[in-house]
Amino acid sequence: MTIEELEQIAKSVQQENEKYDYEVNVCMDLACASQGAERLREALLKSAEASGKKVLVRRTGCMGPCSSGPLVRVDPEETLYHHVNAENAEAIVSSLGGKPVPGLQCDLNEHFDKQVRVVLENAGYIDPEKIDDYISRDGYKALLTALTEMTPNGVIHRITESGLRGRGGGGYPTGLKWGTVAKASGEVKYVVCNGDEGDPGAFMDRSVMEGDPHRVIEGMAIAAYAVGATKGFIYVRAEYPVAVARLTAALRDARRRGLLGNGICGTTFNFDVEIRLGAGAFVCGEETALLASIEGRRGAPRPRPPYPAVSGLFGKPTLINNVETYANVAPIVRNGGKWFFNMGSERSKGTKVFALTGKIANTGLVEVPMGIKLWEIIDVIGGGVPGGHKLKAVQTGGPSGGCIPADLMGLGVSYDALMAAGSIMGSGGMIVMDDTSCMVNVARFFVEFCMTESCGKCIPCRAGTAQMYTLLTRICDGVGTMDDLDLLLELCDTVKNASLCGLGQTAPNPVLSTLKYFRNEYIEHIVHKRCPAGVCKIQYPQEVLA
Amino acid sequence: MPAFIPPPLPSDDKRWKIVNGTMRKNGFARNALIETLHTVQSSFGYLDDDAIRFVARTLRVPLSQAYGVATFYHYFSLKPPGKHTMTICAGTACYIKGSEKLVAAAAKRLGIAQGQTTKDGQISLMTARCVGACSRAPVALFDGEVVGEMTGEQMIEHLERWAVE
Numbered sequence: 008m009t010i011e012e013l014e015q016i017a018k019s020v021q022q023e024n025e026k027y028d029y030e031v032n033v034c035m036d037l038a039c040a041s042q043g044a045e046r047l048r049e050a051l052l053k054s055a056e057a058s059g060k061k062v063l064v065r066r067t068g069c070m071g072p073c074s075s076g077p078l079v080r081v082d083p084e085e086t087l088y089h090h091v092n093a094e095n096a097e098a099i100v101s102s103l104g105g106k107p108v109p110g111l112q113c114d115l116n117e118h119f120d121k122q123v124r125v126v127l128e129n130a131g132y133i134d135p136e137k138i139d140d141y142i143s144r145d146g147y148k149a150l151l152t153a154l155t156e157m158t159p160n161g162v163i164h165r166i167t168e169s170g171l172r173g174r175g176g177g178g179y180p181t182g183l184k185w186g187t188v189a190k191a192s193g194e195v196k197y198v199v200c201n202g203d204e205g206d207p208g209a210f211m212d213r214s215v216m217e218g219d220p221h222r223v224i225e226g227m228a229i230a231a232y233a234v235g236a237t238k239g240f241i242y243v244r245a246e247y248p249v250a251v252a253r254l255t256a257a258l259r260d261a262r263r264r265g266l267l268g269n270g271i272c273g274t275t276f277n278f279d280v281e282i283r284l285g286a287g288a289f290v291c292g293e294e295t296a297l298l299a300s301i302e303g304r305r306g307a308p309r310p311r312p313p314y315p316a317v318s319g320l321f322g323k324p325t326l327i328n329n330v331e332t333y334a335n336v337a338p339i340v341r342n343g344g345k346w347f348f349n350m351g352s353e354r355s356k357g358t359k360v361f362a363l364t365g366k367i368a369n370t371g372l373v374e375v376p377m378g379i380k381l382w383e384i385i386d387v388i389g390g391g392v393p394g395g396h397k398l399k400a401v402q403t404g405g406p407s408g409g410c411i412p413a414d415l416m417g418l419g420v421s422y423d424a425l426m427a428a429g430s431i432m433g434s435g436g437m438i439v440m441d442d443t444s445c446m447v448n449v450a451r452f453f454v455e456f457c458m459t460e461s462c463g464k465c466i467p468c469r470a471g472t473a474q475m476y477t478l479l480t481r482i483c484d485g486v487g488t489m490d491d492l493d494l495l496l497e498l499c500d501t502v503k504n505a506s507l508c509g510l511g512q513t514a515p516n517p518v519l520s521t522l523k524y525f526r527n528e529y530i531e532h533i534v535h536k537r538c539p540a541g542v543c544k545i546q547y548p549q550e551v552l553a
Numbered sequence: 554m555p556a557f558i559p560p561p562l563p564s565d566d567k568r569w570k571i572v573n574g575t576m577r578k579n580g581f582a583r584n585a586l587i588e589t590l591h592t593v594q595s596s597f598g599y600l601d602d603d604a605i606r607f608v609a610r611t612l613r614v615p616l617s618q619a620y621g622v623a624t625f626y627h628y629f630s631l632k633p634p635g636k637h638t639m640t641i642c643a644g645t646a647c648y649i650k651g652s653e654k655l656v657a658a659a660a661k662r663l664g665i666a667q668g669q670t671t672k673d674g675q676i677s678l679m680t681a682r683c684v685g686a687c688s689r690a691p692v693a694l695f696d697g698e699v700v701g702e703m704t705g706e707q708m709i710e711h712l713e714r715w716a717v718e
Contacts, residue, residue, distance in 0.1 A: 037686045041699040073688030208645030210685035245591060245628050246684055284591050286626030287682065303586035304618070305625040321584075362687055364646035370688035405645065436687075438645050452648055456682075462625075 008265045008272045010151050013142055020143035027063040029103045030082040031055070032131060035066040036214060037249070038073035038371070043092060047077055050096035058100050068218015070131040071122075073371035075113055080131060089113035118369055121388050123350065123376045125358045126334045130218045130372075135253050138260040141221040147266055149340035153229050154274045157340075162233040163189060166336065168344030170356035175201055175292070175329030176404060176433040177509075178355070178422035184326065187316040188234040191324035196236035198227050199320060199327045201297055202243040202250070205289035206405030207456065209436030211360040212330035214372050216243065216250040219334070220257035224280060226333030228267065229340055231278045234326050239280040240301055246287065254282055289406070289460035292434075293508045294319075294327045296462065307462045308508035329434065331360055352378030355421035359432070365402075365439035368393045375420065382416035385439060396441035400524070404433030406453045406460075407513035409520025410446060429520040431513070445542035446525040447532055451479040453517035457510060468511030471502035475518065482529060485536040485545030492529060496522070557581065559611045563603055568596040572604070576611055583614050586622055590629055599630045627682065635670040635677035637696055637715045639708075644683030646690040655691060656680060658705050662712055676715055 024030065033039075033048045048066060055062035070078045075089035079099065088099065088111045098108045124130075133140035141147070153162050167182025188196060200223060204212040216223060227239045243251050258280055261267045269277045288306045290296045296306040298320045319325025335357060339347045351357050355377040361384065364370050368390030375384060381401060385391065392398045400410040409430035411418065418424050422432045440449065458472040478495045481487040499515035506512045522529060531537050536545050559581060562569040575592040579585030589612065593604045600623050609619035623629050641647075641656050656667055659678055663671055670677040686692045689701025695711055 037684075037699060038688045038701065041686060041689060041692075041701050204685065205682070207643070207648075207683035208687050209683070210687055213685040246681065284588065285628075286587055286591070287628035288626050289682065300587065301584070303582075303584035303588075303614075303622070305621050364687040364690060365649045370646075370690075372688075402645065436645065438649060438687075440649060444649055449649075452645070 008151070010148065010155070013148060013151060016139055017143040017145075020139050024063065026061065028061045030063045030065060031099065032065050032067045032070075032080045032082065034068070034070040034076060034078040034131065036069035036073070036218060037210075038069075039076035039078055042077050044077040046093045047079070047091055047096060050093040051079075051100065054096045054100040058103075060100065060103055062100060062103065065134050066136075067132060068130040068135050069127075069214040069372050071127075071371050071373060072113070072115055072118060072369050074369055075115065075371075078113070081107075087113040087115070115369065118373075118388050118390065121379070121383055122374050123358050124374050125338050125347075125350075126215060126222075126331055126360050127219075127372065127374045128338070129222065130214065133219065135218050135220055136256055138221060138257065138264060141219070145341060146221055146337075147225055149337040150225050150228050150232075150266065151272055153232055153340055154272055154276055159189060159233045159235065162229060162340065165340060165344045166233070169339045169347035170344075170351075171332065171335055171339060171347065172355065172422060173329060174331035174335070174359070174434065176407065176431055178432060181328065181332055184316060184328070185230065185233050187314075188236075188324050188326040191317050193324050195238075195323045196234055197320045197323055197325045198231045198234065198236045198239040199297070199301070199325055200227055200239065200241040200333055201292065201294070201327055201329045202241055202247075203285045203291045203297060204244060204247075204330075204434065205292045205460075206407075206434050206436045208364055208402075208405060208438045209362045209434055211362050211372060211435040213247050213250055215330050215334050215360070216247070217253050220250075220253045221261065222334045222337060223254070223330055224257055224261055224267070226336035227280060228271070228278050229336050230326055230328065230333065232276055234324075236326065237277045237279075239278065240283050240320070241280060242283045242285055242291070242297055242301060244287070245284045251282060251284065258282070288462075289456070290462045290508070290510050293510060296508065297327065298325065305462070307464045308510075310507060331435070350376050352419055352421045354423055355432075359420065359435060361435045361437040363389050363437050363439070366392050366394075366396060366441040366443070367439040377421050378419045380416070381411065381418050381420060384420070384437070385416060389439065392439065392441045394441075396443060398439065399442050399444060400440045400446065402430075402438040402440060402449070402517075403436065404431035404513075404516070405436050406456045407431055407509065407516055408433045408436075409516045410440070410449065410524065411520070412524040429523055430516065443540055443542070445483075445538050445540035446521040446528045447479065447482055447538075448540075448542045450518045450521045451476065451483055454479055454514065457514035461510065461514075465505075465507040465511065467502050467505040468507065468514065471498055471506070471511070472514050474498055475502070475515070479518070482532050483538075483543040485532060485543070487533045489533060492533065557613070560607070563607050569607075571596050572608070573611070576608070581612060583612050586612055586614055586619060587626070590619075590623060594629060599633050601631070601633075632670070636675050636718075638677040638679060638694075639712065640679040640681045640684075640694040641667075642684050642686070642690070642692040642694070643680040644687060644690070646687035647683075647692055650690045652691040655693065655703060655705060655708055659708060659712065662709055675718075676712065
């Protein structure tokens with residue numbers, strides 16, 4: 008395979024598509040699929056055939072606004088239809104070439120205008136199971152450019168120049184990490200893709216793996232070339248069967264095209280990827296625990312150093328990046344580091360994909376430039392809180408993050424700003440809460456999560472989260488005291504500073520951030536035995552009732 | 554050193570061959586333990602003692618390690634599932650939209666706690682950490698099929714349909 012051959016494939020796909028007058032793209036991501044998108048696609052195929060028009064019906068990955076699903080986009084007009092069901096298929100097909108179907112059109116211009124699509128540039132435009140579709144949108148061009156025109160150091164330099172930081176949540180500079188692995192001594196090195204999206208309330212990585220699997224593989228191959236690895240692993244949650252199937256098919260297709268395997272594209276570079284299934288352990292998102300799991304052991308983290316960059320999988324230097332980080336690699340190599348560097352805020356470059364969920368009108372997947380204000384995401388892209396309720400807080404970072412109160416919505420989204428506000432960027436879950444959510448109960452929910460997900464290796468996390476949970480339950484039940492609150496704070500301090508890995512170190516964040524911004528709710532529970540949101544079922548003590 | 558001879562299959566149940574196939578594909582490497590347990594669970598529905606023993610012996614890992622792995626990961630189940638399984642997502646988005654109430658209602662209707670199976674072996678009630686369908690919260694899976702924006706009535710209706718089957 009050469010660049011010319013890639014261009015040839017792209018051209019033939021284009022020629023194939025030109026045979027059709029219209030393209031009808033059907034979103035088949037989980038949210039749309041659960042509302043009958045498959046039946047809709049079959050109906051569209053049938054109607055298209057019956058109409059005699061030249062229509063290409065294509066299944067695509069997530070188009071974004073899941074709450075409007077099932078979604079259909081008609082090209083070249085770019086008409087977006089929402090809440091489409093199989094009965095609408097005929098109307099859509101017969102409207103082709105004329106006016107759009109009335110009443111079915113999706114008016115979400117503001118929702119899309121604020122977004123910048125880098126990671127999701129192909130979502131909604133390609134069939135994830137067709138490698139040629141990916142190639143027709145400049146797929147694998149970056150890999151070939153890197154292999155034939157750049158040195159490994161040149162690739163690392165470009166990534167460093169772009170300012171890309173780890174999208175798993177930590178925000179470690181990607182170029183620096185790659186450089187460390189490249190410099191590590193050893194014949195055998197590994198690259199690992201962390202697709203263990205354990206953060207409850209987040210599904211960005213699932214959408215990328217399902218909607219554009221080749222992008223992840225290409226990013227990994229470029230990384231392997233840069234650091235000198237020949238073998239890669241993608242660690243995916245077993246709870247994402249579609250992602251596993253798509254990745255498996257994508258790997259097979261890439262091998263067939265000679266884009267993986269020995270002597271890729273006539274160079275001396277060898278690289279192949281294996282899929283490893285997770286088995287439902289949040290702690291496996293932590294890199295050393297993830298490596299233990301790939302090795303077939305319990306997912307217990309170990310102290311660092313040595314960092315995986317020096318001694319990782321099977322004791323060899325290992326590069327671990329998140330799905331979204333790899334998904335950013337190909338566009339950076341293609342368009343240059345400067346291009347990426349010019350997007351975003353001062354110290355957080357590029358874009359970030361968020362899974363916008365909770366009490367918000369437009370739930371779904373959004374990709375925004377770093378530095379965008381939170382209110383722009385909530386009010387403009389998200390369409391605000393529905394049902395006349397008031398926004399109370401925005402939760403980012405899952406169980407490791409915190410709740411940002413409504414009056415801080417002027418905050419720009421960046422690693423540092425979110426950290427300063429007591430939360431973290433996280434992998435991209437963004438859950439909107441309104442006045443029907445009790446913040447003490449939310450804190451308890453996350454602590455319960457960390458308690459059950461603690462691997463049990465270190466005491467501060469194992470015992471500390473359990474004690475924190477007991478205290479929070481007491482407060483929720485209306486039997487907590489102010490002493491309990493002091494004890495809770497003290498425990499937070501211990502767990503945060505003494506735990507072995509990120510799970511324990513960040514477990515107190517939901518408690519600390521709610522205590523910082525919503526202390527009055529804790530006081531209401533403790534002193535007035537009242538849950539302002541009406542969530543906690545407090546049994547009134549006898550003397551109050553009497 | 555003599556070549557390693559894997560132990561014989563526990564019975565002539567064809568599913569053991571599938572399990573053995575996964576191990577062979579991985580060259581009987583110890584690090585294939587989790588992969589193999591996944592195959593056992595997808596073939597048999599759960600991991601029983603015989604299966605764990607067989608896998609441990611074939612991969613030459615201590616039984617304690619195999620059992621440790623089987624119990625460490627939530628995805629593995631040591632009990633046979635019911636004929637039908639309803640899984641309620643307990644992720645954050647679902648929690649915010651009231652999944653706790655759904656779990657309580659289902660537990661009350663079925664007379665079992667989450668993680669259990671009804672006495673007649675008909676229905677298992679499970680919770681999941683997050684199935685990634687957050688935009689349609691609250692979400693439940695009926696035998697793997699995702700149903701979003703679940704209401705209590707819808708759920709009970711579905712359970713009733715299962716119960717009379």
